[in-house]
Structures are given as C-alpha cells and as structure tokens.
Amino acid sequence: MKGVGQRFAQGIVEFRDVLSKYSIHSGFDFDFVKNDKDCVTVHCKRRADFGCLWGMHARVENHSKYFVIKQFDDVHTYGSSFRTIKHARMTLSIIGALISSDIRNKALTSVSEVVCDFKDYYGTEVSYRRAWMSVEKGRGLVFGDYLSSFDDLHWYVDAVNDCNLGSVFDMEFDVHSKERHFKCLFFAFEACIHGFKYCRPVLMLDGTFLKRRHKGCLLAATTKDGNQGLYPLCFVIVDSESYDSWHWFLSKLFVILTPGRDIAFVINQHGGLLKALAEVFPFSSHSFCLMHLKTNLKTYLSVKSRESKEYLLTLFSRCAYAPTIELFNELFKEFKGRCGRSVEKFLEDLPNECWCNAYFQGKRYGEMCTNVAASFNSWVRDERYLLSTSLVDAIRVKLIEQFSRRREVGNKWNHIVCPFAEKKLEEALNDTKAWIVKKCSDDIYEIQLDHSVMVDIGKRSCSCRLWEIDSFPCKHGFCAIKRSEKDLNCFLDNYYRVSSYCDSYSHSIYPVPSMWKPNVIVDDDIVLPPLCKRPAGRPRTERIPSKGEIKRIRCSRCGKMGTHNRKTCKEALL
Template sequence: MENLTKKGIKWKPKSTFGKSNYWKRHYVVYGHDGSLNIEAVIEHWFGVCTHFVVDVVVKQNLGADTWIQSNNQSVSGTLTPRRPSELDNFEIDDEVDLLQTFCPHNDKVFMSESWASGITHIGQHFKDGAAEFRNMLRKYVNEHTCGVAVRTSTNRLVGSDLVADIMVKRIRDKPLTRPTEVILDIKQDYSLDITYRVAWLGVEKATGELFGAHSISFDQLWWYSVVVMEHNLGSYVTLEHDEHTHWFTKYFISFKACIDGFTHCRPLFFLDVTFLKGCFKRFLLAATAKDDNQAFAVVDSENTTNWSWFLQNLAHVLNGDRPLTFISDKNARLLEAMPTVFLNAEHAFCLQHLQRNLRDRLRYTNSMHRARLVNKLRHYAYAPTVTALNDKLEQFHKSGRGVTSEFLATTPPQHWANAFFRGRRYGEMCSNAAESFNSWIREARNLPVTRMVNSIRAKIMRQMSKRRDPSQSWTGTICPKIESRLEKTFNKGRSWRVSQSNVDVYKVHSFPSVTVNIGTQTRSCFQWQLNGFPCAHAMVAVRKSGRDLNDLVAYFHVSEYRSTYVVSIFPIPTMEQLPFDLHNYLINPPVVKCPPGRPKKKRILSRGEHV
C-alpha cells in the first residue's frame, strides 16, 4: 500500500441518539494503483462501540462497476452492488496522514512483510467472518513508515498472542526458549519493550500450539502404543492406569530394534532416573546399554515399587541366558528392588557418584586433604587384586580417620572395588552412558508425555541409522577402533617372554610375572575378567599359542556390530492420530498438588558436587 489515511466522520442524528453522544468514524485504505479500497464504518454511542459495519469496496479502473458488500455479522459471501452515494450523508474531514514518511529502520525486515498477502483478490472469502477480516485489515500494510510521532518502545497492542505468533518458529527449533530470550529478541528485532509475563505467556501459548496440552497427552498414549505395535512389530509396551479413576500411573516402552540390539551388544546396562519438567512432574526410569539401545518408563515417583515394576518389564526384553551387569548411582530403592528380579546379575556402583558422596562427608575439612582422599578412593577402586587393595586401604584409613571408616561401612566394596567385584564391567567404572542419555533428552523432558516418548524414539532412530550406514563399508573382521586398540596393546608386550604350562595356561615373564589361562579367558591380575578385553599379557600368550585372536573378542566383531543396528525403528505417522474427543476420554492426567512458588526445573545438587 502506498499510504494509510484516516478520515474522521461525524454523524448528524435525525432522532433519538442525541447529537453529542453518537458518532461514526470512517476508515479508508487506498491501494497503490487505486484498484482496491477497503472501508470500515464504526458507530459509537456514549463512547462504546455498539455497531460495526464493514464495507469492502473493490474498484476496477478498467470500466468495471463498483462493488460493495455490507454485512454486520460476516464479510464472506457474494459481493452485491451498492452505490457509493449512500455514504454521502457523512461530513468528511480533510485527509490527515498520521504516519510520517521518515523511517530509520530501512534495513530491517518487519512483521508487515508477511501481512501484505492477507487480502489478495476480488471476492475473497474469510472463514472466520468479521473477526478474521478485522485482523487482516489492520495488518494490510506492505510498507513500513514510522516517524517521530509513533516511535515508542512500548505498545499496548503487543500482547502474548503477538509474541506467540512471532516466536513460534524459534520455539519449534528450540523448545527450551526462555522468556528472557524472547524479551531480548523482541527488543533487538522490533525495538519494543515487553514485560516478563507477556513473554512467558507468549512462550506457553506457542508451546501449547506446537506440542499440544500436557493434560490430554496422557490419553494419547493408548493411541501411540497401538500405532507403535503396528509400525514397529515386536516392540514391548505396557500402559497402566487406575481402573476406577482412570488416572495415569505407569508407562513402559522398548522398541523392537532395541530389543534385538540387546542380544548382540555387551551385557552391560546403566540404570538411572531423571525427572520430567512438565506440569505433572513425572519421573523417567531408563536402562541404557553401552551401544545406546534404550528401554525407559514414565512413573509417578521414584520408589521401590516402581523400580521393581520397571525391572520386571525390563526382564522381558533382555536375554537372561547371559550374565548381566548393571551400573547405577547407589540408589537405595534400586538396591532393594534389584535382588527381587535379577537374582544372578551383578550390580556395580558408579565411582563418580561415590567420590561426590565422599566429598560431601569431608566438606568441613581442608580442600587439599579432601582432594587427596578422593584420589586415594579412586586408586582403591581400580586396584585389581586383594593384596594391592589392602595395601591402599590401610593408607586410606589412616588419612581419613573416622570419616573413611564410616563411608566404607555403608558402601560395600563388592559393588565398586575391582578386587571384589566378580562381574564384568567392560572397563566402565562410571555411569557415563546414563548421564549422557539424560543430557541427550534434556529438551524432550519439557514436552508433553506422548511428544516426549516420540521425540526419544526419533533420537534413537537417527542414532541407529547413523551407526548402521558406515559399518557397511568395513572390510575387516574386528571393528576399526578395536583393531587399532588391539595393535597398540600387542606392541606393548612384544619384548616379554612366554612359558607354556599346558594347552591353555601360560606364564608371561613381565614385571611382575602374570599367569594367563586362554581357555577360561582369565588372568591372575583379573584385568581380562573385569574389562572383557584381552590385555597385553593375554595378547602375547595368544600369539605364543597360535590361536585366532578374533575368537577372544566376539562382541567387537563387525558382524555383531551390524547385527546390533540391523533392525530399524520406523517413524510414527501423526496424520493417523485421532482428534481429541472429550466424550471418549480413556486416561485422565494424574492428580498433582502444585507446591507454592515457581516450579523448579533444575536438579538440586548435593553439597559434594559443589566442592
């Protein structure tokens, strides 16, 4: 549009409304070529809008007639002719241009750029009636002209709806957009100041529009479970809710590709729990394999009952024929639930969490002394033999006095010290995989529960595809990284002499000397048993025996790696999702008592983590 002008029109009443309290105001928008005029007449009585008449005037300068439509309720329909002379009863003031032509923001892209296409052609219909036409009318400007008279940093028309309209694309790409970031963006892009509440409401409205409401998301889980079983046949899904109140209680899911991947990856699983950040405050229990295969569940709280329920469902998707090893953060409720489900599995504690707990107990001691004790605990955990462990343990007791004795009494060493642990940790002393998974889904934890589950599915799907494709070009028997690691380990023991005792037992003359049993894949220093990977002593013993080294690293074969990711996770088409029906509401959202104050979205760290 070339310009925007405003005409003030005062009404001369003929009878009952009074001369000073009833008036009309006439707005006209002119097209740049004179081909399109839009007129609106608003009647006011005692300062209140009582009647709204919209006249759409479409003029064609090529000799066509003038067309006007007038309708108090809607502006959609067939245009009917009307003479412009009917508006001659109004006294029209001189045209006054309220917007100056000077604009210092010529190099910026304004919101009006996308609004110019709101009114496009003759006979255009507006589905929402007068409300949609008024919205298009006030936005029908394709040239931004602002002068000193309207250059202000605040505008009462900039509300949460407009903020949601502007920020919806950014929130789609970044669900964790903060209101403070929205305030800065609006200020930088449009030179407007908005309050924190307006920004927060705008983010909430945009999030609800993009991802749906949290309250109806629990009811969508039953539809999602059915679709998962159709498109990913063989998946394991369990959905539980209260039979009387229909409140949501628990949800467990593991996809077919992950279940098959558990069979070919190392039997080592990391257990952890993280809280969800939606308005219903659920908890996410997860079992993460070393090769990124997942099984997870949504529960109402972290207690022994829920951990037992989770482990029982996990037992259905794991191969129980192999000895399993679980690593966790010494969760007391998990310790109670683990022996009731996995009787023969080994349970190890994360060394990083133990170090934090020790720091917490030593928070009032000297920082240098505290650091030395934490370092000694690490050496204590890595000691491979009981003899070496007892040596370090004596030093640990002397340095820590009563604090270390109390710490060791509450932390059984068979769960974290290599000398006493009889399972296979495959070199993993910490639950890094579980912490990586929690960080991986950090943004998804803010979404409604169905959206969150689908977001995690999409992440696993992309990760498995990313690992599957490169492996197709591998030509060796062992994975490239493991092959390079084996070569370095072999070169380390080239100079050692080896003596044979029988077909399986060999003695490696290193300092100190070590006994290796190739048949049972054991070593006198227990490194082979703990790591599940041949060390330098085992490598030279295998070379002396003439056996094939590939038979000793079965989990690192290229064939096993490909088998872990051979099954794909298929997408879930949301076009099949049924619209929400209040009368067909099967699962109600759980009842949550909101505590006072702003909801906390960050985990409360222990004191040891701040040291």
C-alpha cells in the same frame, strides 16, 4: 509477497497467512475491503487518513482452483514514518507458526528468547504473555496437537505400537481416584529391544527429575554399544523415585530382556532400588557407581587437608580397581589405617562384592561408573520440561536420529572391530613391543617383566585377572596372542565387532503420523493428569548438588582445576 501472478496451492488459507506475515515484516496493517472464499481485496489501513495507495486483489482461478494475486500496488505513499512496532496481526497462531522451527530444534526455547527474536528480526514488540502462550501453542504444532496434554495418551500409545510393532508400552492409573488419573508409563521401542541383544549385558539404572507442570521422574536403563556410545534401552515416567516405582520398572524390564541372559547392573545406593533389584533380579550381580561412592566418602573423611583427602580418594579408587584379592587386601588395609574410625560407618553398608573388582561375581566389562546414565540425563535435559506424551515423542525423535546416524557410520567402517577396540589394541601394541614372551605350550605363555605373568589364551585368562574382569585381552594377553601368531580378533567378544555394532542399530524406529487422528475421543480413553500439588517456591533450573559434592573450577591464576579461584590461589608460580 512476490507480486502479480503469485499462486497459492493451498487456497485462501495460505494466502491470508502469507499476507499477515508480510504485513508484520513490513511494519504496516491493512483492512479487508472484500473477504470471502473466492475473492480477497485489501487496502492499507491508512488509506482513509493519508490516501495511501497500497492495495492488493486476489481471487480463485476457475481452471486450477489456485488462489492467485491479480493486482498488487506495493507502494506506501505516506512513507515509512508511520510504521508500527506493535502489530495487530501478530496473533498466537502466527507467532506459534513462526517459532515452530526453533522449538523443533530446541525444545526448551525460552519466552525471553522469543521476545528478543521478534524484536531483532521483525522489529515488532510481542508481550511476554502472548509470547508464552505462543510457545505453548508452538510446541503443540511441532510435536502434534495430540501431544499437548494427557487427553490423547491412549491414542498415542496405540499409534506408536501400530507403527513400531514389537514395542512395549504399559500404563497404570491411580486406583485410589474415581477418574483415570495418570500414574506411570513404561515404554521401550522394538528397535532398542532388538539392538540390546548385540550390546554388552551391562545396564546402568538411574533417574532424573522432570521439570514439567506435573513434576515426576524419568527412570531409564541405559548401556553402551560396541563403540562406547550411549544406548538407551527403556524408560518409565513415574511420580517419584521410590521402591514401588523401581519395582514396577524392573518388572517391566525383566519381560523385555532375553531369557537366560546374565545381566550385570551398575547403580547408585538408593534404598528402594536395591530392594527392588534383589526381588526382581535375585541372581544378577550389581555394583555401586564408583563416582557416587567417592562423593559420599568425602562426607566421612575427617582429614582437613585437601591433599590428604585427594590421596585417600585415589587410594579408594585403587582398591576398587584392584584385580586380585591380595592386592585389594593390601591397599584396603592401608586405606582403613589412614582413615581410622571415621569411615567405619560408611564401609558397614558396602559389601566388597558390590564395588571392587577383586570380589565382583559377574561381568561388567570394565564399567565402574554410571557415567552413561549421566550422559542420558544430559541427553534429555531440554525435553524434561515437556508434558508426558510430548516427552515420549521427543525421545522417539532423538532415537530415530541416533539410530539412523550410527547405522550410516557403522556401514562405512571397513575393520572387523569397532574403533574403540582398535584404539585399545593399538595402545597395547605400542606398550608391549619390548616385552619378553616365552612359549610353554600351544595356549600357555609366560610374560617376563620385572615379574612373571602367566597367560592362557585358550581359557582367555591371565594371572593379573584383568582379562577375566574386563572381558577384553589385557596387555599380557595381547602380547601372548601376538606371539602365537593367531588371529587377535578371534579372542575378542562379539560385542566389539563392527557386525554387532551394525546389528544393534539394524532396526529402525518409525514415525507416528497424526493426520488421521480422530477428533472425537471416547470418554474411556481419556487420561487425566496425575494428582499432584505444586511445591512452594520458585522452580529450580539447576541440579541440586549431592551431599559432599564439590564443584571443581579452573583457577585463572595457576590454570589448575580445583576448588580455589584467583583470589584464594596459593599455588607457586614459576
């Protein structure tokens, strides 16, 4: 409170709200002597017992219709000894309004944090139950009251489509129930669909569990932009990660992709995903995530020595990255010879064309892992606790910020290619300064090292095959292009250009205003929560490690990353 003359443009509602917050912060309570729409008079609650003279009078100005403080005695004559830490004015709406900014910045604000914050800032005690109810109400204020349940899901989907023309939203219901229970929701914003045309045609498919009341999974198709940044394309909320869910998701994904564009997929070995991908995208190439393969391989290795396991895993990676069939066969023979029969079962269901560069049929632009999918799962870690409609809107807000921020960054770049490509070219320049290049024709060059390498810059090929595999000039190709004195940028795919990067973020994702949301909902538009049963036990807050996964830590004694700590460290210290 600023004192006499303070004006409240929103009338008595704003005045009462500010008055309650002021009393909470000051640690006292008050009584209404008069309280109507035109005039409010309040006295300190201890006036009758201790004769406290604190009081305030405010009323509406006739000419401006503002609520104005006319009289304010801001002195408590009984002192500060009777201030309370349990305040009756600490209602759910007040708490929710005070913490709304915190929830907006951090969707997973815990109830304990709210209790501690009120104790530290206001000196007021709030019960855990009231704090929990206020957090839920605060989330409704932040994301809009229409996002607190499934009731207005139809309205929200229609509102997003109206504000973002070209977006794709599709929802299905449980056909086995008499009422319209939510089953799955696919959504892809128009800006993402348009921008993917300027990104490399490689998609990572993965899913993450939802932590909300009704459980379920969030499946996503993500890729990378021209500067190796995370680029989410589309999403789906389903009850579980199964064949039916993946098939429904991929069928919707097929519709939003540019017809005739060859897409390569990087996936895990989920049986339902493999079957659905073969049916929906029969002519597309797919590869297994190398990181997941190495994690699964650990369970089949019979060697007990940690050094031997690390060597075999490294040898397996070398097999995957081997660019030629000859090199792959040589390394793979050594790998199988060292592993013996223990990994035969693992290799039976692992076709060569699905994990190694030498046999892969499509173009995956050097992407061997679904690390971008893991980045997406971390990107929505807190939002996974929200209800379905709130989750969709939270993702929309995050995409708004990402597109706007990267659009501004891209417009400031004054190079032809993105910084990621510039860095790779600079590294190639430093490594090839002493190489000997012989010109055979206008396009064909020979690179003389300890071995001879042939480069055809016209066909964008090299005998090392790395140029064809990564769709980016290898060091031999870079050296040949430099010798030809031709423009290096002409030999790079358009996906690495700054212009393509800016085009991928050129369209915007627009807000969804809720001020005109109808208060009355038609019965046909009501969507009920999914039919599910809460599993037994306390909900988990951390990811369940995969089979064979080993958590690596840094030893405080030797400083190395590994599976040992200071107590079990056996490293020799110099």
